[in-house]
Amino acid sequence: MRYEGPIYRPPSEADSLLVQATIGCPHNKCAFCLVYKKGPRFAVRPVEDIEADLAEAAGDLGHRVRSLFLPAGNSLAMPTADLARVCRQARELFPALGRITSYASVPALAAHGSGGLAELARAGLTRLHVGLESGHDPTLARMKKGCDSAAQVRACATALAAGLELNLYVMLGLAGPDQSLEHAAATARVLNRIGQAGAYTLRLRTLVPKINTLLLHWIKRGRFALCAPGQVLAEARALIEALAGPCQIFSDHYTNYLDLRGSLPTDRPRLLSLLDQALSLPRGAFRPDFVGNQ
Numbered sequence: 001m002r003y004e005g006p007i008y009r010p011p012s013e014a015d016s017l018l019v020q021a022t023i024g025c026p027h028n029k030c031a032f033c034l035v036y037k038k039g040p041r042f043a044v045r046p047v048e049d050i051e052a053d054l055a056e057a058a059g060d061l062g063h064r065v066r067s068l069f070l071p072a073g074n075s076l077a078m079p080t081a082d083l084a085r086v087c088r089q090a091r092e093l094f095p096a097l098g099r100i101t102s103y104a105s106v107p108a109l110a111a112h113g114s115g116g117l118a119e120l121a122r123a124g125l126t127r128l129h130v131g132l133e134s135g136h137d138p139t140l141a142r143m144k145k146g147c148d149s150a151a152q153v154r155a156c157a158t159a160l161a162a163g164l165e166l167n168l169y170v171m172l173g174l175a176g177p178d179q180s181l182e183h184a185a186a187t188a189r190v191l192n193r194i195g196q197a198g199a200y201t202l203r204l205r206t207l208v209p210k211i212n213t214l215l216l217h218w219i220k221r222g223r224f225a226l227c228a229p230g231q232v233l234a235e236a237r238a239l240i241e242a243l244a245g246p247c248q249i250f251s252d253h254y255t256n257y258l259d260l261r262g263s264l265p266t267d268r269p270r271l272l273s274l275l276d277q278a279l280s281l282p283r284g285a286f287r288p289d290f291v292g293n294q
Contacts, residue, residue, distance in 0.1 A: 001053050005040040007071045010129050010167065010203070011252050013101060016069035017061065017094075019053050021045060021086060025073030027105060029144045030133075031214040032174070032207065034294075036073060047082050051089050058093035065094040069101050076104035076128065080116035084123035091124040099126035099165075106130065106147040109155035117162035127165040130156065135190025136183045139175040143215075149190045157197035166200040172235050172256075173207035173227040180227055180235045188242035195244060202243075204251040204260065206232055210292045229257050229286040230279055236260070237275040240268060257286045 004023050009016065024042040025035065036042075057065065068090050075083070087100050102125070109130070112120065134140055135149045147155075159166055168191065175183035194200060207226065209216045218224035227235065236258070240249070245264035249271070252261070258278045262271050278285075 001056060002049070003071075005072060006035050008035065008073075009069050009071060012167065012203075012250075013067065013069040013129075016067040016101065017057055017065045018069050018071055019050060019057060019090075020072060021050055021070040021075040021083070021102070022072050022077060026077045027074070027107070027146050029146065031143045031218075032133075032171070032210065034210040034212045034292075037212055042073075042077070044078050044082070047085055050086050054086070054090055054093055062094075063096045066096050066098045067101065068094070068097060068099070071103070073103055074105045074108055075102040076108035076112065080112050080119055083125070084119050087120065087123040087125050097124075100124050101127040101129065104128040104130050104159075106132075106145075106152050106155045109159050110151060114158050114162060117159050117164060121163040125164065127167060128159060129167045129169065130159075131169045132156075132187070132190070133169065133171040134174050134183060135170075135187035136175055136179070137186070139179070139183055143174060149186065152190055153193045156194040156200070160194070160198035160200065166194075167203055168194070168200055169203050169205055170239070171205045171207050172232045172239075176225055177227050177231050180231050181238050184235045184238035185242060188239050191247070192242075192244045195247060199246045199248075201248040201250070203253070204236060204249070204256060205253050206255040206257060208255045208290065208292045210294075216291065226289060229283060232257060233275055233279050237272060237279070240264070240271050240275070243268075 003020050022044050024040045026042040028036050090100055091097060132152055137148050140148055156166055170187055209219055243264050247264050249264060250261045251259055260271055
């Protein structure tokens with residue numbers, strides 16, 4: 001097995017076999033992200049190399065592999081035919097394989113189009129992890145996400161219609177204190193429009209500034225302020241209150257102030273009650289602010 005550059009996977013893929021399909025991130029401009037800022041440059045690995053790693057893993061693990069994750073930062077940036085070939089090979093090599101997953105950006109989804117995404121689903125691709133971060137257009141532009149909310153809705157709705165599962169990530173606090181509730185409302189509108197195409201999973205994250213990022217530079221220069229825990233929790237409350245569902249929701253990450261998980265709309269009263277309880281706690285009940293290094 002061969003790996004190059006930082007290799008990350010979502011917490012929900014902790015038990016997945018990791019076979020690298022791409023190197024780095026094709027966008028690599030997000031103001032809050034440090035992962036690939038110092039390289040390596042984005043590249044698609046040769047399909048033959050990916051297949052060799054799959055074959056090696058099959059020889060070692062065989063029937064034990066039930067999920068496969070394809071790093072690095074955006075393996076949906078591969079050409080449709082190449083990624084479909086990798087997925088088909090994985091299905092042949094691992095008889096117990098239940099799902100194949102990858103990170104995916106909104107522009108990468110759009111590039112495949114409805115036909116390409118349907119082809120990938122037929123080849124065995126199952127689940128995509130998409131970092132929306134926000135549905136608030138001013139925040140998307142400021143944070144250099146490379147897309148707007150309309151593109152998010154089109155791309156994610158197309159993926160759901162193609163039969164792919166979506167895990168959508170939202171970063172609480174990304175708009176700062178002044179636009180926190182506006183950020184929640186705009187993001188809920190985007191998610192509700194995506195949800196008209198099918199159910200999805202929402203995973204919440206809380207903004208933590210990272211070393212070697214433009215965002216940290218802004219904070220040090222007084223051009224961006226972090227939300228306090230209460231503001232983040234109020235933003236989460238506004239978001240959950242405005243979501244129509246159906247969706248699963250998780251806050252399964254070390255950055256968050258509160259572990260929330262449930263199904264909307266069924267669990268909305270319980271989730272809002274948990275948030276109200278947390279909002280009554282003093283600042284000292286929550287983790288301190290810190291600067292992340294990974």
